Amino acid sequence: MERPAMLSVDSSDSYKPFSGMKNEETVELNAKNLRLDCCIFPSINWINGDRAQSSIYRDTLHLLHRTTTISLSQVQQIHAQLLRTGLYDLPHYRTKLLSTYANHHRFSDAKSLLHSLLKPDLLSFTTLINAFSKFKEFKNTLNLFSELLANGLYPDAHVLPSIIKACTGILAVKIGKQVHGFSVASGLSLDPFVESSLVHFYVKCDELDGAHKLFKNMVEKDVVSWSALAAGYARKGDVLNAKKVFNEVKGLGLKPNTVSWNGMIAGFNQSGCFLDAVFMFQQMHARGFTSDGTSISSVLPAIGDLGYLNSGTQVHGYVIKTGFLIDKCIVSALIDMYGKCGCALEMSKVFEDTGLVDVGACNALIAGLARHGLVDKALRVFKELQDQGMELNVVSWTSVIACCSQHGKDIEALELFRGMQAAGVKPNAVTIPCLLPACGNIAALTHGKAAHCFSLKSGISDDVYIGSALIDMYANCGKIQVARCCFDRMPARNLVCWNAMLGAYAMHGKANDAIEIFHLMQRSGEKPDSVSFTSLLSSCSQSGLTEEGQHYFESMSRDHGIEARIEHYACIVSLLGRAGKLEQAYSMIKKMPFVPDACVWGALLSSCRLHHNMSLGEVAAGKLFELEPMNPGNYILLSNIYASKGKWKEVDKVRDTMRDKGLRKNPGCSWIEVKNRVHMLLAGDKSLPQMDKILDKLNRLSMEMKKAGYLPNIDNVLQDVEEQEKEHILCGHSEKLAVVFGILNTSQGSPLRVTKNLRICGDCHVFIKFISGFEGREIFVRDTNRYHHFKDGECSCGDYW
Incomplete structure (x- = not known):
C-alpha cells in the first residue's frame, strides 16, 4: 500500500x-x-x-x-x-x-x-492510540495497532491498556486473547495497568474463568479489579462465586467501597437474582456503607419484582430522608417499583409529588398503568404529557402502544403508531412486536403489512421476536401461507418462533400441519415446552383428532418429561367433549391431580352446549358460578342449553340471576378492514350510515338462499319468539352485517376478512358458506375458537368447530 x-x-x-x-x-x-x-x-x-x-x-x-x-x-x-x-x-x-x-x-x-x-515512532502511535481509545473510537484504535506492528514497532505498557480497552469495547475476544498472549511473551503482563485491563476485558466478555485466574495471579491486586470480577459473577447469576469472591476481600487486604457494593446489587438485579440483590443492599447498610443513587435505583427494581412492598416503602422513606428525590433515575425506579407491587395510587402520587416530570418517569408511569390494565388512564397521562410539550421518546410511544394492544384497544394502538411516525419518532425492534398483535386482533392486514415493510426497510426484520410477531399477525389475519413463508425465511429460530407457527396452525384447525411442524421442531434440535403441547393439543381438538390428541397428551410426561398443566387438561376436556365423549371428559376432570379451574369447567360447559347435554351442563355451570360469579358468558351458555331444550322457565331464572347481579350479555361485535380502515359492527346496530343498503342486500341474499334450498337455522335463536321474529334476529348478527358491508364496499372477487368477539353461530356459518359460492368470494372469519376459511361454498373447518 x-x-x-x-x-x-x-x-x-x-x-x-x-x-x-x-x-x-x-x-x-x-x-x-x-x-x-x-x-x-x-x-x-x-x-x-x-x-x-x-x-x-x-x-x-x-x-x-x-x-x-x-x-x-x-x-x-x-x-x-x-x-x-x-x-x-x-x-x-x-x-x-x-x-x-x-x-x-x-x-x-x-x-x-x-x-x-x-518513519512514525512509537510515541506518535501511542499518542493517537490512547486518544482514540479515550474517545471510544475502538475500531480505529485496533486499526492503528495493526499499523504499529506493520511498521516494526512493539507496544509497551503505555499503549497496551488502550488496546485491551478497545477489545473490551467491541467484545473482540479473539484479538484480546492475542494481545494477552503478547503481553505474557513480552513480560508486560506483570504491569499493574495491563493486568487490571486484562481482568476487565475477560469480565466484560463473560470469560469469568479467565478473569478469575488472572486476578489470582496479579502481583498487585486492586479493589477495582476485585469489584469487577465479583460484579461479573453477579451479572451472570453465579451467586456462589459472586459471594465467594466478594467475601474474600479481607484476606486480600482490600477495602470494598460503594462502587463494589453497587456492582453486586446491580449485577444480581440484572441476572434476575432479586432476593440476593436485596440482601446485598441490606448488608451494605449493615456494614456502615451509605448507599447512593446507583444503589437505590438498582435495588428498587429487584424489590418490585419480588413484590416486597414493605421493603420498597422503607427505601422510599430513606430516599425522602436523604434528599434523593431530586434524582430522576430514583424517581423512575420508585414509580416502577410501586407499579410492580400493584400500587397504582402510590405510583401516581410519586409522579405528581416530586415535580420531576422527565421522560424516564413518564415511561415508568405509563408502563405501570398498563401493567394493571388502566388503559384509559395511561392514554390520558400520555395525552397530557404531549400537550405539556414533553419530548416523548420511542420508549414512551412503545409503552402506550403495547398498553393498548394488550388490553383490547387495538384501533387506538394503530392510531398511536401513526401519531408516533408523524411526531418523527422512529419505531424500533420492540415497537413492531408490540404493534403487530393489534393488527392481528382486528385482522387489519394492510396495517400489518405496512409494519412488516417498515421492519424490512429498517433492517430489523431478522429479529426473532419480530419474526414471531409477524407469524402471529399473518395467521390472525387469515394468511396462514404467508405466516409459514415468514417462518421459513427466518435466518434463526428460537422456541418462541416454533410455538408461534404451532399456534398459527392450531388457530386454523390444521392439525396435520401442526403435527408436521412439531416433528420438524424436534428434528432441528429444539425441545418442545408446555406451550408447544398446548398448541398441538388445541389443533387436535379443533380437527377432531381424538386419538392423536390423547397420544400426545400421554407422551408429554412419558417421552418429554413435561408434567401436564391445567391448560393441557382443558385441551383434553375440550378434545373429548367436542367429540361427544362428555362422560369421558367429566371423568378426566375428576382424575386431575389438582383442582380444576374455570378453563377446564368452561371447556366442559361449551361441549355440553354443543351437544345439548343439560345434566352435565348444570354441573359445569355450577362450578363456574362459584369460580367466576361475575362472568356473564357462563350464564349465557347455561341459558342456551336450557333454550335448546325448550326450558323457557329455566332460561328466565338464569336471566333473572344475571339481572340481579347486574350482568349483561356481551354484544356480538365484528371487525372488517375496508380501504385501509377498520370498521366495527355491532349486532342489531341500526346507526351505520349504510344500514339500509346492508339490510336490503341481506334480504336479497336470503331470498337467493331459499331459492337454492337453504333455510334459516332458527334453532340458533335461543329466544321464545315467533319464527318470523327469529329470522329477523338472525339477520342482525354482527358477522353477517360485516360480510355484507364488505361486499358492498369492495370490488367483485376480492377477499373479506372478519373478526368476531364471540363464537360464530350455525346459521351464520351456513349463510357465509353460501355467500362465498354465490358471490365468488374468499371469506375469512375468525371467532373466539378458530379461523374459518370459506371458499366455493365450503369451510375449512369441515363444519366441525
Whole structure:
C-alpha cells in the first residue's frame, strides 16, 4: 500500500493541511492572518537566528499544551507555522499536534498527520492510540495497532491498556486473547495497568474463568479489579462465586467501597437474582456503607419484582430522608417499583409529588398503568404529557402502544403508531412486536403489512421476536401461507418462533400441519415446552383428532418429561367433549391431580352446549358460578342449553340471576378492514350510515338462499319468539352485517376478512358458506375458537368447530 504524500507548503503561501479539508478551513499564511502578536505567537520573528527559533519553539510548545482551550483554527495555523519554520520534525510538536487533533474529534486529520510521517515512532502511535481509545473510537484504535506492528514497532505498557480497552469495547475476544498472549511473551503482563485491563476485558466478555485466574495471579491486586470480577459473577447469576469472591476481600487486604457494593446489587438485579440483590443492599447498610443513587435505583427494581412492598416503602422513606428525590433515575425506579407491587395510587402520587416530570418517569408511569390494565388512564397521562410539550421518546410511544394492544384497544394502538411516525419518532425492534398483535386482533392486514415493510426497510426484520410477531399477525389475519413463508425465511429460530407457527396452525384447525411442524421442531434440535403441547393439543381438538390428541397428551410426561398443566387438561376436556365423549371428559376432570379451574369447567360447559347435554351442563355451570360469579358468558351458555331444550322457565331464572347481579350479555361485535380502515359492527346496530343498503342486500341474499334450498337455522335463536321474529334476529348478527358491508364496499372477487368477539353461530356459518359460492368470494372469519376459511361454498373447518 502506498504511503500518503508528505505535507508541504506550496510557493503561493497557501496551505491545506489535509486534502479532505473544506475550503473555509484553508489556512492562509499571508501577512494579514499571521498578525497573531498577542494571541498565538507573541514573540514571533522572521529574522533567521537561534534567538528567534528558540522563542518560536518556546511559545508554540506552550500554546500546544493548552489542548483544552485552543481552538481548531489555532491548531491548524500552528500546524502550518511549524511546517514553514521547520520545527515540525521535532517529536514534541508532532505528538502534541496528534493529541490536539484527536481532542477536537478530527480523527481523520489526526490519522492523515500520522501517515504523513516518513518513519512514525512509537510515541506518535501511542499518542493517537490512547486518544482514540479515550474517545471510544475502538475500531480505529485496533486499526492503528495493526499499523504499529506493520511498521516494526512493539507496544509497551503505555499503549497496551488502550488496546485491551478497545477489545473490551467491541467484545473482540479473539484479538484480546492475542494481545494477552503478547503481553505474557513480552513480560508486560506483570504491569499493574495491563493486568487490571486484562481482568476487565475477560469480565466484560463473560470469560469469568479467565478473569478469575488472572486476578489470582496479579502481583498487585486492586479493589477495582476485585469489584469487577465479583460484579461479573453477579451479572451472570453465579451467586456462589459472586459471594465467594466478594467475601474474600479481607484476606486480600482490600477495602470494598460503594462502587463494589453497587456492582453486586446491580449485577444480581440484572441476572434476575432479586432476593440476593436485596440482601446485598441490606448488608451494605449493615456494614456502615451509605448507599447512593446507583444503589437505590438498582435495588428498587429487584424489590418490585419480588413484590416486597414493605421493603420498597422503607427505601422510599430513606430516599425522602436523604434528599434523593431530586434524582430522576430514583424517581423512575420508585414509580416502577410501586407499579410492580400493584400500587397504582402510590405510583401516581410519586409522579405528581416530586415535580420531576422527565421522560424516564413518564415511561415508568405509563408502563405501570398498563401493567394493571388502566388503559384509559395511561392514554390520558400520555395525552397530557404531549400537550405539556414533553419530548416523548420511542420508549414512551412503545409503552402506550403495547398498553393498548394488550388490553383490547387495538384501533387506538394503530392510531398511536401513526401519531408516533408523524411526531418523527422512529419505531424500533420492540415497537413492531408490540404493534403487530393489534393488527392481528382486528385482522387489519394492510396495517400489518405496512409494519412488516417498515421492519424490512429498517433492517430489523431478522429479529426473532419480530419474526414471531409477524407469524402471529399473518395467521390472525387469515394468511396462514404467508405466516409459514415468514417462518421459513427466518435466518434463526428460537422456541418462541416454533410455538408461534404451532399456534398459527392450531388457530386454523390444521392439525396435520401442526403435527408436521412439531416433528420438524424436534428434528432441528429444539425441545418442545408446555406451550408447544398446548398448541398441538388445541389443533387436535379443533380437527377432531381424538386419538392423536390423547397420544400426545400421554407422551408429554412419558417421552418429554413435561408434567401436564391445567391448560393441557382443558385441551383434553375440550378434545373429548367436542367429540361427544362428555362422560369421558367429566371423568378426566375428576382424575386431575389438582383442582380444576374455570378453563377446564368452561371447556366442559361449551361441549355440553354443543351437544345439548343439560345434566352435565348444570354441573359445569355450577362450578363456574362459584369460580367466576361475575362472568356473564357462563350464564349465557347455561341459558342456551336450557333454550335448546325448550326450558323457557329455566332460561328466565338464569336471566333473572344475571339481572340481579347486574350482568349483561356481551354484544356480538365484528371487525372488517375496508380501504385501509377498520370498521366495527355491532349486532342489531341500526346507526351505520349504510344500514339500509346492508339490510336490503341481506334480504336479497336470503331470498337467493331459499331459492337454492337453504333455510334459516332458527334453532340458533335461543329466544321464545315467533319464527318470523327469529329470522329477523338472525339477520342482525354482527358477522353477517360485516360480510355484507364488505361486499358492498369492495370490488367483485376480492377477499373479506372478519373478526368476531364471540363464537360464530350455525346459521351464520351456513349463510357465509353460501355467500362465498354465490358471490365468488374468499371469506375469512375468525371467532373466539378458530379461523374459518370459506371458499366455493365450503369451510375449512369441515363444519366441525
